[in-house]
Amino acid sequence: MVSDRTSSDHLIAELDHIGTGDREALRRLYEATSARLFGICVHILKDRELAEDALQEVYLKIWNRAGRYDRNRASPLTWLSVIARNTSLDLHRGVLRQPAGSADAIGALVDTDRIADIAMEEKQQHDRLFECLDELPQAENAAIAAAFLDGCTHSELASRQSVALGTMKSWIRRGLIRLRKCLGDD
């Protein structure tokens, strides 16, 4: 479902308002995006209470950084989602060093093709990334996605997949090089 309030243009306008100190605009942005961003926090932290702490941090960061959002670098939802991901991982690393997420969840995520609530313009960026990921050998694709979505380290991924550490390192490395070439936006 594509809804107006989560369209890129709409979110960019809200970020502009927030950048000038408009708290009502932040509330509207929260209404439109909090389920998406809370989903990310819950996925990474696997703990609702921690995820709630993380989400508070996320919107305070958005409040402080909205003026620096650059639409040429990423869609607003991508930018907001990366803030939620990084904030959750920071919190996670501060709490305990264990892989976030879970292997099962990742299997489900990688298999799904459904992308909810994305406007056309944003969907094109998404499609490009997913096409490039699909061109990677499956092992490289899965390792990069699991690392990014779960915050797993090299050795955690290696033990998850039961491969040697060196093998995992070269999967990631080769995957990143291929991915950048495919995206061609260096």
Add this chain to the structure above:
Amino acid sequence: MTEPDWNSDEFDVLAGELAIGVLEGDARAEALRLQLSDARFAERVEAWQLRLGPLLSRIPETPAPASLWPAIERRLSDQTEQRPVSTLRRWQAATFVTGAAAALFAGLFFVRPSPEPVIVTRDVPRPVLVQAATARLGKADSGPSFAARYDPLADRLRIEADGVNAGERVPQLWVIPADGTPRSLGLISGSGSSQVAVPPALRAYLRPGSSLAVSLENTQGAPHTAPEGEIIATGTIFEI
């Protein structure tokens, strides 16, 4: 200025590895140091995160509890007074720079003074003014502003912080001399001014060409010996 490694796969892969979070131990510490000391590397890390960001849309939505917005609003009220809106507006204007120009500008910005110095030096002989502004253009992890003044007579560094949202963490100050290795100058306050007594061993580093940086660190074990948390500001030392 020669930067032979700048376009190498090696450099970009390292940025990608840090961005997706696979590095651990010494490799991670080394990459974090690079992120702290090299704005272009930090730019690469962010580029990787934004590139892969669409993956996050595959995570299912979860409605947030109703009590969360009021909690956020309360915290906003606590910090609103200190918010440097005028500075943000300038930043907003600056973000119209696009594409390749933005990347170049980010590099230049590293040594560009912030628009509104917080401290004006008057009475100290040969003070060093550090404009550690909000780091790099358009970065997802750029944030608050800092200004620092070093008084070499007293060997004290005075830091003015503005708009820092430290949460449960604490800001830690670093000096990064030419060798690129951050040395801790200890914890500072996230708002208002802090005085830092500079250890004798680090005094020689506080000179033009070195950088100052602020990271947000977990309180447990702080101050840390190497930056582990998010880098929220970097700036180059220059003399006025």
